[in-house]
Every structure is written in C-alpha cells, then in structure tokens.
Amino acid sequence: MNHVETGALRTPLEQRLAALRGSAPQRSLDARALAALAANPGCRRRAVLDAAGVDKAALAGRLGHPAPFGQSPFAIARGLSFEKRITSDGFADLLELLRHHLALPAPYGSDDACPVETPQLVTDPKRPAERVASTRAALARASRTPGVWTLLHHPLLRLAVAGSTVLLEPDVIAVRPDGRWTVVEIKSFPILDGGADPAKVGAAARQAAVYVLALRATAAELDAEAADKQAADKKVVSQETAGKPEDDTFRDGPGALREPFDPYLEPEGLAGAPSGTVLLVCPKDFSNRPTAATVDVRKPMAVTRRQLDRLTRIEELLDALPPGSSFDLAPDRADSELGSTVAAVGAAYSPDCLASCELAFHCRAEARCAGAVETLGRGVRGELGSLRTVDEALAAAQGTASAAPAHSAVTEQGPVVTKQGPVVTEQGSAVTKQAVAEEAVAVADEAVARLAHAAALRAEALACAVPNRVHSPDGGPEA
Ligand code: SF4
Numbered sequence: 001m002n003h004v005e006t007g008a009l010r011t012p013l014e015q016r017l018a019a020l021r022g023s024a025p026q027r028s029l030d031a032r033a034l035a036a037l038a039a040n041p042g043c044r045r046r047a048v049l050d051a052a053g054v055d056k057a058a059l060a061g062r063l064g065h066p067a068p069f070g071q072s073p074f075a076i077a078r079g080l081s082f083e084k085r086i087t088s089d090g091f092a093d094l095l096e097l098l099r100h101h102l103a104l105p106a107p108y109g110s111d112d113a114c115p116v117e118t119p120q121l122v123t124d125p126k127r128p129a130e131r132v133a134s135t136r137a138a139l140a141r142a143s144r145t146p147g148v149w150t151l152l153h154h155p156l157l158r159l160a161v162a163g164s165t166v167l168l169e170p171d172v173i174a175v176r177p178d179g180r181w182t183v184v185e186i187k188s189f190p191i192l193d194g195g196a197d198p199a200k201v202g203a204a205a206r207q208a209a210v211y212v213l214a215l216r217a218t219a220a221e222l223d224a225e226a227a228d229k230q231a232a233d234k235k236v237v238s239q240e241t242a243g244k245p246e247d248d249t250f251r252d253g254p255g256a257l258r259e260p261f262d263p264y265l266e267p268e269g270l271a272g273a274p275s276g277t278v279l280l281v282c283p284k285d286f287s288n289r290p291t292a293a294t295v296d297v298r299k300p301m302a303v304t305r306r307q308l309d310r311l312t313r314i315e316e317l318l319d320a321l322p323p324g325s326s327f328d329l330a331p332d333r334a335d336s337e338l339g340s341t342v343a344a345v346g347a348a349y350s351p352d353c354l355a356s357c358e359l360a361f362h363c364r365a366e367a368r369c370a371g372a373v374e375t376l377g378r379g380v381r382g383e384l385g386s387l388r389t390v391d392e393a394l395a396a397a398q399g400t401a402s403a404a405p406a407h408s409a410v411t412e413q414g415p416v417v418t419k420q421g422p423v424v425t426e427q428g429s430a431v432t433k434q435a436v437a438e439e440a441v442a443v444a445d446e447a448v449a450r451l452a453h454a455a456a457l458r459a460e461a462l463a464c465a466v467p468n469r470v471h472s473p474d475g476g477p478e479a
Pocket residue numbers: 040043044045046347348349350353357358359360361363
C-alpha cells in the first residue's frame with residue numbers, strides 16, 4: 001500500500017471516511033490489498049478500515065499486536081532475480097511458455113513465427129498519469145495489429161474503487177496474435193512435480209484477478225472511446241450530408257461503459273479481449289528455470305468485484321458504527337479508546353488472515369479471548385453451525401448443555417449462522433426472525449448430535465484400547 005495525497009474531499013462519503021481516518025494520511029489500496037479483501041469477503045472490519053484508508057499496520061501496533069507482515073527481503077530479491085531472467089533476452093523464455101501453454105487457435109500455434117514487439121512504456125514512478133497513458137496507447141496500438149505478439153513489461157493500469165483511483169502494476173501483459181490479452185504473473189515460489197502450494201497459488205490468482213478486472217475496465221474505456229470517435233465522425237458526415245444534427249444516436253457520453261460486468265460472460269468487442277485465464281510463471285522444482293501453468297481467475301474476479309461493489313456501498317457499514325467513531329492514530333489518542341472503536345466493527349477472523357491482513361494478530365487474540373471457534377479454521381466453524389465458542393462445542397459433545405439456549409442468546413445478539421450462511425436478523429420481521437431461529441436451532445441440534453456421536457465413538461474406541469494399555473506387574477505391557 002502507498003500513501004496517497006488527499007485532495008479536496010468531494011462527496012459526503014469521502015468526508016465521512018476522512019473523519020474516520022483522522023489526521024493520518026490516507027493509505028491507498030493496491031493489488032495485494034484488493035486481493036486480500038476478496039480472500040475474506042465477510043469481514044466488515046477490514047472493509048471499513050480499507051475504505052477509510054486507515055494504516056492497519058500502525059493500528060495493529062497501537063493495539064499491542066504488531067504483525068511482521070509482508071515479504072522477506074530474501075523472497076523479494078529472489079523474485080526480482082527470477083523475473084529478470086524471464087524478461088531478459090527479448091522475453092525468449094516467456095514467449096516459449098506463452099506459446100506452449102496458451103494453445104492459441106489456428107493459424108497460430110506453439111511454433112508460430114509471429115513477430116514480437118516490446119513497446120517502451122514510461123517507467124518513471126513519479127509520473128503515474130503518463131505511465132497509465134503510455135500503457136493505454138500501447139494496448140490500443142497492439143489491438144489494431146493482429147498477428148503480432150506484444151509484450152508490455154510493468155504496465156500501469158487504473159481501477160476506480162469506491163470513488164478513488166487505484167494504480168495497479170501487473171508483471172507483464174501479453175497481447176496475443178489472435179487479439180486476446182493475457183495477464184502474466186511471475187512468482188518466486190516453486191512448482192514442484194507439476195504442483196504448487198495451493199495457498200500461494202490462490203493468493204496469486206486473486207491478485208491476477210484484480211489485474212484482469214483493471215484490464216477489462218481499460219479495454220472497455222478504449223472501446224468506448226473508439227465508438228465515440230466513430231460516432232463523432234459519423235455525426236460530422238451526417239451533418240454535412242443532411243445539414244441537421246441527429247438527436248438520439250449519440251446518447252452515451254465519452255468513456256461510458258456499455259457492457260455490464262460479468263466475469264462469466266465475455267463482453268463484446270475490445271472489452272472482451274482480456275482473458276479470464278492468466279499465466280502463472282514460477283521456478284521449476286528447485287532450479288531457477290521457469291515453468292508455467294494457466295489459472296482460471298473468473299471466480300476470484302467475481303468475488304473481488306462483489307467486494308469492490310460492497311466498498312462503494314460502504315455507507316451501510318458506516319451506519320452501523322457507534323456515533324463519533326474514529327480510527328484516528330494521533331499520539332494523544334488513548335489506545336483503549338482505539339481498541340473499543342475497532343471492537344465495535346464486526347470481524348470474521350480465520351487463521352487465513354495471518355497471511356493476508358496486518359490486523360491478524362489482534363483479531364486472533366480477540367477471537368482467542370472470546371473462545372471463538374473461528375480460531376480453529378473455517379472448516380470447523382462451518383461444521384459447528386451456531387455453536388460459537390469452544391466451550392459450547394465441548395459442552396455439547398459431553399452432553400452437558402443443549403444447543404437451544406446458546407442459540408437463542410445468539411439470535412438476540414444479531415447474526416446467526418444457518419446452513420445457508422450468516423443471516424442478519426436486526427432488521428428482519430418477527431416472522432423472518434422466527435424462521436431464522438427455527439432453522440438455526442435445527443442446525444445447532446444437528447451439530448450437537450454430530451458432536452455427541454463423535455464423543456460416543458471416541459469413548460468406545462478408548463474403551464476398546466484400554467486392555468492393551470494395562471501394564472503387567474513387571475512394568476511391561478500385558479500380552
Ligand atoms: S485479520 Fe481481522 S480485520 Fe483482517 S481480515 Fe481478518 S478478521 Fe478482518
């Protein structure tokens with residue numbers, strides 16, 4: 001994440017978010033942060049803090065749980081050296097992988113002789129607007145020249161998120177001879193015997209999905225610009241020939257997006273050029289030789305888009321905050337006050353947070369303090385239905401407590417987990433609340449029954465094992 005300059009605050013929402021952030025500079029989102037949002041879509045806390053641009057690492061420090069977050073310098077150095085190898089020698093290694101793995105339709109193939117272009121992009125980090133413009137120009141030019149491989153190294157893309165602009169820098173964008181665009185993600189973790197760490201592949205896929213979203217937005221804008229230019233030319237010709245303007249032909253404004261977003265529906269025209277499949281390039285086995293795999297990122301794209309839409313509806317989450325809430329990290333602000341404000345925003349902790357969120361140690365401590373089953377992972381959490389604490393689960397397994405009272409307490413407090421997922425009951429009608437309550441009791445009963453069954457099986461297994469553990473008088477196990 002980067003610090004961004006805060007200009008004049010335009011909308012009431014921006015003013016509200018700035019008030020939440022306090023005096024600290026705003027932290028802008030980047031591809032990793034957007035991907036992490038998609039990794040835990042149920043977390044209101046992260047959504048609010050990210051929307052407000054709060055420095056979560058500094059906040060974690062103030063709350064007494066700083067997290068050693070980010071890549072180690074060794075991993076960064078290894079990644080840079082690997083990327084340098086892939087992009088050296090005129091991208092020879094990368095081209096071979098692209099040709100081999102993308103399976104282009106005829107007449108192109110794994111041994112096509114299409115020319116290769118590597119346009120020079122503006123690379124000065126102090127001129128982001130020019131970098132974005134040079135990327136857009138290179139993409140527009142490449143889209144007009146089929147039958148050529150065009151490789152853009154470290155292009156810069158823009159994506160509008162909750163009213164502000166996020167700048168994103170993929171490793172490589174390949175414009176293929178068949179006109180499609182493929183995001184190439186270069187990672188330094190190895191692919192061993194054709195397989196890689198699923199958590200790392202998942203994180204890379206979510207990050208690449210953010211790039212594809214930004215690329216689709218860019219393609220749609222270029223498409224709209226081309227259509228507007230075409231319409232303007234047509235208008236001039238029409239005016240010249242008929243001598244009067246056509247009123248209803250040019251209703252869309254410049255840059256209007258003509259296609260609704262759906263990752264599973266390929267848009268028409270240039271907007272459909274970015275492929276929903278990306279190429280992941282990693283070291284092969286324990287060597288520095290590159291290998292690659294294609295990854296379908298349409299599902300993470302859909303999740304990320306939902307999360308981004310949610311950020312634009314952040315008012316709903318802000319409305320639930322206590323009046324006067326602020327995450328201001330000013331030195332004179334009491335840490336306990338900050339802690340209370342953070343605690344007022346619901347979190348959805350899971351051990352996966354440790355790899356993706358700066359607040360993870362704080363949220364883990366909070367969940368442990370509450371004895372929450374979330375600390376055991378999402379799988380266990382889902383299996384336990386509306387049993388929310390480890391104590392409740394143990395009591396249910398031992399047959400010393402019924403699930404119904406625990407559940408009714410939960411329904412009074414708000415969210416209830418049913419088989420279909422979390423249900424918010426505060427705004428629900430009495431009938432809805434009753435229906436939710438009945439289903440939650442059924443889920444709790446089912447979880448209790450399963451726990452009791454598992455406890456009975458365990459007791460039975462232990463009882464069978466007891467004779468083997470009886471020791472003979474001489475100290476050895478009895479035959
Ligand atoms: S660590 Fe906390 S704030 Fe971050 S995603 Fe997890 S639950 Fe949400």
